[in-house]
Amino acid sequence: MNHDFDVLTAARSWRVERGEVPTPAEVVSELFARDVLTLEQLKARLSKPAYKSLRATVERGERLDPGIADTVALAMKTWAMERGATHYTHWFQPLTGSTAEKHDAFVSPNGDGLAIAAFSGKELIQAEPDASSFPSGGLRATFEARGYTAWDPSSPAFIIRHSNGATLCIPTAFASWTGEALDLKTPLLRSAEALNKAVAPALHLFGASEGTRVGSTVGAEQEYFLVAEEYYFRRPDLVMTGRTLFGARPPRGQELEDHYFGAIPDRVLSFMTDAELQLYALGIPVKTRHNEVAPGQFEIAPIFEQSNVAADHQQLLMQVLSNTARKYGLVCLMHEKPFAGVNGSGKHCNWSMGTDAGENLLEPGDTPHENLQFLFFCTAVLKAVDEHQDLLRISVAGASNDHRLGANEAPPAILSIFLGSELTDILDRIESGEGGRGPEAGLLGLGSSVLPRIPRHAGDRNRTSPFAFTGNKFEFRAVGSSQSISFPVTVLNTIVADAVQTLTAELQARLTRGLELDEAVGELVRETYAAHKRIVFNGDGYSEEWHREAEEERGLLNLRTSVDAIEHLGDEKNVRLFGGFGVLTERELAARQEILFDIYFKTVNIEGETTESVAQTMILPAAVAYLGDLARAGGSRAVRETTAEVEAAADELYDALGTLREQNRALGGDTVHEKAYHMRDQILPAMAGVRQAADRLEKLVADAHWPLPTYRQMLFVK
Template sequence: MSVNEGRAAAISAITRRQAKSVTMPQPLNKVWASDVFNLASMEEALSKNAFKAMKNTVQTGAALDPATADVVAAAMKEWAISKGVKFFSHIFYPMTNATAEKHDGFIVTNSEGAAITEFTGSLLIKGEPDGSSFPNGSLRMTSAARGYTAWDPTSPVYIMHTANGATLMIPSVFMSWTGEALDKKIPLLRSNSALDKAGARVLALMGESDVATINSSCGAEQEYFLVDAEFANARPDLLLAGRTLFGAAPAKGQEFDDHYFGAIPARVQVFMQDLEDKLYRLGIPAKTHHNEVAPGQFEIAPYYEAANVAADHQQLLMTLMKATAKEHGFMCLLHEKPFSGVNGSGKHVNWSVGNATQGNLLDPGSTPSDNLNFLLFCGAVIRGVHQFGPMLRAVIASASNDHRLGANEAPPAILSVYLGEQLEKLFVDIKNGKLEAAKAGGYMDLGLSQILKFERDPGDRNRTSPFAFTGNRFEFRAVGSSASVSGPLVAMNTMLADSLNWVADRLEAALAKNDTKTAAVMDVLKQLMDAHGNVVFGGNGYSEEWHRAAVEERGLRNLPTTADALPCLREPEVVELFKSTGVLSPVELESRFEVYSEQYLASIEVEAKLVVEMASTMIYPAAMAYLSQLSETALSMKEIGIGISTGTASKVAGEMEAMMAGVAELGEALSKHDFSSTEEHMHFFAYEIRALMDRVRSHADTLETLVADEYWPLPKYREMLFIR
């Protein structure tokens, strides 16, 4: 069977396929967190003293003594074994945006040869994977390989089921033998600690005497594509790069706006509900699912959780999405731009901060002008984004997200803050030294008696803003769909901690010279807006006027590619930020620059090699076969005295020649290795290699529109996006 015959067979198989039959899920109260060893499970399994100690650790981050860890380990083992578990694994999050697991059995043998189960506090607390085999940015050499995992008791242990067994999964941190963070969890925990200290300092100055631990929270809206596995397996680019490196636009895309929030295809709905049943068993609060804007694109959004748990749950969500999609005959694509010409996928990170005593510190309430704590924390965010905008751009930088940022569905690469009409006016008034009464949103009245009136929000939303206030939180819209949320959370927590310390320093001085607390707060916020108000922008982030004004008039930076953005991690101000807050040492930060640079270069190199291979071994032979058929037909027609136009043949031949010339030039460019720095290497890939890849693609995509359908070897956009 030829490749193009395989494509036809795939279409036939898919159109006959029915939605997978699955067992009807049990009621939510029966399945919710049933596979999680959470506080509710601990209360049943532990002594009162052990449970009290664990609860204190989970809720405040307090240290846990080894004796209690032994008690918890024993109870955890009995709970897991009662559910059929035979193995345990420390699961951790290296600098790959993926997860890593090392599995061990509970089994040990005694001197009589009998098998028993054992799980001590020491086994729970520590594991030992190889510290040099994961991306580490030169923190570990092959000759110095030791690394440790250590249990994070603030993130709940859970059970992962497979067809014939189950494993106890223990969320853990990952560090080198010399103590450097090799993962994404340690910096996140440190950033929460820095945020807590700085926030408590501000609240104490504001007269708050009872201040619980301050933590960040996260709810990440996950966008993704589903492609039938029959199609995906016929596309080397989807298998190895996660996106289509070739593909002509279909006659119909998303221009009718008929997919967003449309009726969910039955097969996809079954997948979604199966996925969510698994998520509920693991205590992951999936809240919303729906069709997204592009055909074949969907979204799932969880409820808000503490940032550390939310980050772990996000990693688990992505793992389960891929595995569950496979069970239903799909491939789940998390690449930010798997299909050219239609919307890409983001992961909008909704972020807030708060605690048990003061509540959500980014909730303005009904009268924001009177909510002084909110004004200080919101002002600190404004300063943070202005001061460290390039750093925020760097932590969302990747080869895949570069395709999405600045496109019609994604915010631009210039970091600005959208506050909404009411809040923007309030902060501008503060800057100008005059506060005026804020206008309420009023009521929505359609003039229809059967439609109840409801209170309208005081301001509209802005989908072009990369960092937007959305009522009681900020939404970092520029994060890519394949990314770990840990990096953005670390950056936001750390910049806010720094800004809150800046606020606290000035608030102390202002309180000493002003008669009232309100006057002192307004004094500090005026200083803040004078220095950092340029980052506030409520207009169209896509407009050319904004791009010009942002850079030329407001002094903001436009960093369009990862090659432009990642070097910001090396800037002295950013190094000092992470050092002074204790979140990342200079050597740990440098390691991240090295790791992310290597990943960027490797991603583009894989894609470029695929372009060369697919163009040479799939597209060129298909076009040549069609050209040969055209020539044979023309010759046969000529023999019987009928002349036909050779225009199509000439076009096909011309595009083939141009495509292969581009392939040759791309192959030659890939052999270049004489770069003076990592920055130069990245810049060459961003602006030279990718341009050559696009050139090859343009000719290949034109060939797709010329070559007879029966000859074309790759599943087409019209098939992958619309056949369910």
């Protein structure tokens, strides 16, 4: 098989279908949120009482009035049909990490041989998918099929378009017949309410008015790779697992550092523009696009949104990127580490807290050392991360993310917080009793009179930190590119709610004793920072010295693999935390632990069996065929020595395949816990042995015989 022809096909077979591209003014005035049923859209279609009731639910969290359901359903159906929708679906996020939908037509027979368009309030509020067909972690047996989806009015309905029509999608929660959450949205909504209930009393101590609501906001950056379809479908490992299980490093990777922020290829830029226009129509505020570090890697980033809506939008963004890439002869890879030896992909979650009046509680202002409210909430985050390192690590657990965490482009599995020099200096001064702030950053001169003097930030950035303060938010960098952000944000909301609640009680006690607010906050910040400053680290998170210091001197957790981390989800402190805030019951938490083990096992099991299949049926035969060519080529020294090298590598591959085959058959036990450990301890090392031999053969076997597109081709042909 000669992949040189594939190179030509992959490079030349795509064509952009030139269409009408809206002007910037049209994007703002007509396109943005065109396919979203916003409150503003509903205002013109509902009675004043119905609209007022719905708005109170969306903006103030008041209980939904079932009496307005039929009115809203009629408005929703009319709006959707005006935009070409023929079907509707309850769109939800089961514990698979992706989304689910079942489409029903608006068309309904009326008994007279005719049909009408029907959609009732009952159909809007509730639907009934099969709960036993989704992961439940034991909450539902196979014969216990009943489950419910329930309308989430806080996330607006939207239209998804396809080549021959459109569908109305209604964001919903998903629960079992017995009431347990079977999805990612329900705990996220619960955690948002927990955060509000914990933070609002603290704000009142700082002078906020009664009734102030607090929520978290998120802006999630998305990294991804693009490869030509021509290569993707010739790589069974990519099709089955999302990553390359084989592949020798090419002569050139990312060493020249020339791809990052480089000029975007026309084919890719056309894809990006197409995807962005679709995302704008869905109301997703994407802001940034650029080349990432690795060849073939790119990034798209939205601005901040309320966390529940941001989580929904993240799922839509991945769906739009994947679907749109195919129009350009490309495949979008969301896997955290699709190619060994170059950077993997993350989904950096920029998290903050804000009020319904638009105030960012993590905004330090011009004088952070005097900003009591900021210092209080910032210290609460330090306390939360230090006390719940395990939960943050668990929230990003997964077999695919294990290939990335701790590598040279990603944060280590050890949780730490980067604060930057100025903020660390302020807190150190508070702890020592000195107070005040150190030298200000000032302006940065660039040595040329034609260049402006630019403001220098008070602190540098640190891409090696898994949890970094970046001006007015914390960036949780350990989240994997293929993961839903819902569970990481659920964890952040809950652990910060816990820390704020504790600190608020302590602050109130000091005020009751007669301390002034500034004195009470100063004492509390000093004591809290002293107790938890071990979590603050501003240095190189990749260094071996830091790993030793973190574990041996600071006592921080290092849960190196997902299996190590998942084991702690059911710890008593975590059961007490989630249960106390009403985010997850003990049964729901145990179910999620079971599902995480199960997904880990199945992911690696599929990889192990795919490795065995590809090596046995494609790579080993290629080596044997090449040995046949060499045998027919004569007995020169070059042939003899090449034959010896290929034979040695082929024998190494054969032996490694035997080991992998044996471990694949064993599975390691009867429970998903036992199987997960078997995957980690036996299958992954056996796969590595097969890959080592196969990658060695790739550098020896003639191109005409090699059955798989190479890294050299996949990473550089755009």
